[in-house]
Amino acid sequence: MSIDETVRTHKITLDESEMPTSWYNILADLPSPPPPALHPGTLEPAGPDDFAPLFPMDLILQEVSTDRFIDIPGAVLDVYRQWRPSPLFRAHRLEQALGTPARIYYKYEGVSPAGSHKPNTAVPQAYYNAKAGVKRLTTETGAGQWGTALAFACALYGLDCDIWQVGASYDQKPYRRLMMEAFGGKVHRSPSDLTASGRAQLAERPDHPGSLGIAISEAVEVAAPDPETRYALGSVLNHVLLHQTIIGEEALLQLAKAGETAPDLLVGCTGGGSNFGGLSFPFLREKLAGRMDPVIRAVEPASCPSLTKGVYAYDFGDTAGMTPLMKMHTLGHDFIPDPIHAGGLRYHGMAPLISHLYELGMMEAISIPQLECFAAAVQFTRTEGILPAPEPTHAIAAAIREALACKESGEEKVILTALCGHGHFDLAAYDAYLNGRMADEEITDERFAQALSSVPVVG
C-alpha cells in the first residue's frame, strides 16, 4: 500500500440544522415501568415533593415524565452548538492495524469544553436551576469530569458551584481541580469538615481517601436545607440519562449518513450509566420497534462490576443513606472500590433505568480488567490519534475484542461505541501503564459479599 493510501480519516458530521431538538425518554417505550424510588424514611414511593429540596421542578418532572420526546430548550441548544453535533468517526486506521473486516465507529464527546459527555446534562441542569432562581449548585465528583462540566455550566449562568471531590482523586489529580477552579468552581476535598457526614468519616480516619458515595452525602447535606442551593447529580438518575440521549440520536443520523443500516454491536462503558444510556437508548427504541436488532453491551471495570457481580435491590445512592432508595444493581452503598484509574466508573450502583433494562434482558454486560483496557487505549491513541480517558478505554477494549473475533470469523460486523472523553488529565494512568507500574485489579468474592451485606432489606 502506498503512503497516500495508508492514512484515511472518515469523519461523519452533522450540520447544526440537523442537531436533534429533543431528548428521548425511554420510559415511554418500556414494556414495564421501573420500580419507583422510595423515601428513605417512610419507604413509600417518593413523590415530586420529596425531591424538591434537591432539584428544581423542571428536572423533577423530567425525572418522572413518560413523554416519549422532551424538547430541548432553545437556550440549551444554543450552548450545545458550541461543540455539537459531535463527530462520529469511522476507525479506519485502527481497523487496519487490527486487520479486521469489522467496521468500527466511535462517537467522540471529548470535543466539549469540559472534554467529556458530561456538559450534555450539566448545561440543562444549570439552566433549569438558574431559571428557578437558584443561586448555587452543589455536587460530588470523582476523577473530576463531572465537576469540570458543572463548573463550566455554572459559569455560563452565573451560579456558584461547590464541588466535593473524592479525596484520593483530589490528591492525585491536582490539574483536574485546577480546571474546575479556572471555571470558577470551589473544590472541597471529601470527606470534608464542612458537613456532619464528612466529619463523621474524618473522625474514623483523618486521611480518609473518600468515595463517590461519601461525596454525594456531603453535597446533598449542604444543598437540602438551603433554599437558594440545589444539588446536581452527574449520572444515575432518569433526567441525567435523558439529557445524554442526544449522543445516540446524533449517532443514529450519522450512521445512516455513513451508509450503515444498523450497528450489529453497540458497546459502552458504564459507571453510573449516563454515557451508556445516552448512546444506547435511541438504539433501544429502534430495536423495540423492530427496526434494527443490535446487541447492546455494557462494559464495567473488574474492580466495580455492579451489573455483573452486584444484586438487583433497593439501595441508597450515597454512603450516609440520605438519598431516596433506588432499585438498582448495587455492590452495597458502603462498597469502596479499589483506586483504579477510571475514577468515573467507581460507583457502587447502576442507574435504575439501566438496571431495569438489564433485568428485562434488553442488554448484556461484561467486565474487563484495566491492563487490557490500557493496551487497547495505547493502540487506539497511536492509530486514531486521540488519547481516551480511562473510562472509555473499557469500551474500546470491548470493541477491539469483537473486531478480533470478526477477524477470526470473517464477519463484517458494524461496531458502534462512544469515546466519551479525552484523557488529558489522566496521563498519570498512562505513565503507570507505559512504564510497567500498572496491575490488574484483584478482588475477592469475599469482599463483594461483605459489601453486599450493606444493602438494606426493603419490603
Next chain:
Amino acid sequence: MSIDETVRTHKITLDESEMPTSWYNILADLPSPPPPALHPGTLEPAGPDDFAPLFPMDLILQEVSTDRFIDIPGAVLDVYRQWRPSPLFRAHRLEQALGTPARIYYKYEGVSPAGSHKPNTAVPQAYYNAKAGVKRLTTETGAGQWGTALAFACALYGLDCDIWQVGASYDQKPYRRLMMEAFGGKVHRSPSDLTASGRAQLAERPDHPGSLGIAISEAVEVAAPDPETRYALGSVLNHVLLHQTIIGEEALLQLAKAGETAPDLLVGCTGGGSNFGGLSFPFLREKLAGRMDPVIRAVEPASCPSLTKGVYAYDFGDTAGMTPLMKMHTLGHDFIPDPIHAGGLRYHGMAPLISHLYELGMMEAISIPQLECFAAAVQFTRTEGILPAPEPTHAIAAAIREALACKESGEEKVILTALCGHGHFDLAAYDAYLNGRMADEEITDERFAQALSSVPVVG
C-alpha cells in the same frame, strides 16, 4: 435580560467540501523578496543542497517556492479532515462581559488531536518525509505542543520520532512528555548526553535548564549525518508558515459566512511566528490586493520580545550555530528567556518572513507581560468555556485591550484572533496565577544588550 437570552453561541463552521485544498505562499505577493538564508560556513546564500541533510526535497522546494498556491496532497487533506475545518467562534459571551460594541471572533485550533495548530504542519512534514523513505524524524520542543504534534504525525506514517525537550519544561510538565510517549515518541531531556552540543552544555552546568536553541542544536546534530533520519522544525521556516495558512484561508471564508466584510484588527501571538503567519498571511494577501485593510498586530511576551526589542540581522537559528544564518529579528542566539509559562514563545528569533513583513511596515507588534495575559485568559475561560494555552493568552489580552478601547470610543470594530491551542497541560500556570504566585517578567535593557552581542557580524 432573561436567562434564555444571556447565553449565546455563534459557531461558524465550514463543510468538509469547503476546506481549502491549497496552502497560500505569501512569497509570491511580496513587494520585495526576503533576504536569503546563508550557509553558516561560507556565508554564501544557502541552496537546496545545503538543506538536503535536514529536510526532504519536497519541503526544500516549498521553502524556496514562489508559486502563489501550493496544492495540499490528498493524503494530507485526508488527515486534516479529522479535525478540520476548525471552528470560528464569535465571542458573544466575552463581548457581553466586557460590555463592548466590538465583535470578537476567534479561530480555534485546539480541536486537533495534539490540541494546537501544530499538526497542520507536522502532518505534511511527516508525510513528505515518509514519502522520501525517511525512517526517523528528530526535533526539539519547548512546552511540548510541537513535540506532541510531531509524535502524532509520525505515528500515522510509521516513523520513529526523537524529541529533545527543553530541560526546564521536561522537568515541570511530565504530562506533556507522557502525551508524546503515548503517541510513541521518544523524549530526551535537553541538554542530553546523546550529542556533542548537549554534552558541552552539561559540562558547563550539569543541571542545565536548556533552551529551544540548544534543543535544536541537538536534534540537528543527530539528523544531519544519518541518511535515514531527517529533522523537523515546528515554526520559523517558510514551509512551516506555508502549511499553517490553512488557518487564515478558512477564517476568511468563515468571516464572510458570518456576514463580515473584513476584520478591522487581526491579532495573534508570536513565538517563532507560525501561528501568526498562518492566520495573517491570507489576510495580508487581501490587504495587498486592496480588498481589505485590517491592522495586523503581533503580540509577544515581555520576556522574549524579538520584534519589539530585537535587532534585524543575520543570526543562527540554534545556540550551537549549526543552522544556516537567517535574517530575522533576534535577541541573539544565546539569549535564554526567563522561564515564563508560555514556553512556546520563548524563542530568540522571529520567522524571517514575519521579520521581513515587519520591516516593510505591513504589520505592527506589541509585547504584553504575563499577568495581564492570565487575567484575560481566566475571563475568557469563564465566558467562552475554553481554557487557552499560555501562548494565545497574549492574543486574547490584546483583543480585550482593543475591545475595551471600543467601549470607550463606541466603535464597532471587528477583531479576529487565533486561539491556537488549549491549556490542558498548562494548569500549573493557572495555579500560579489563581493563587497569587505569578509575577510579571522583569528584564533589564542591559540583559537584552548583552544577549544582542551574540549576534554575529555578517557582511
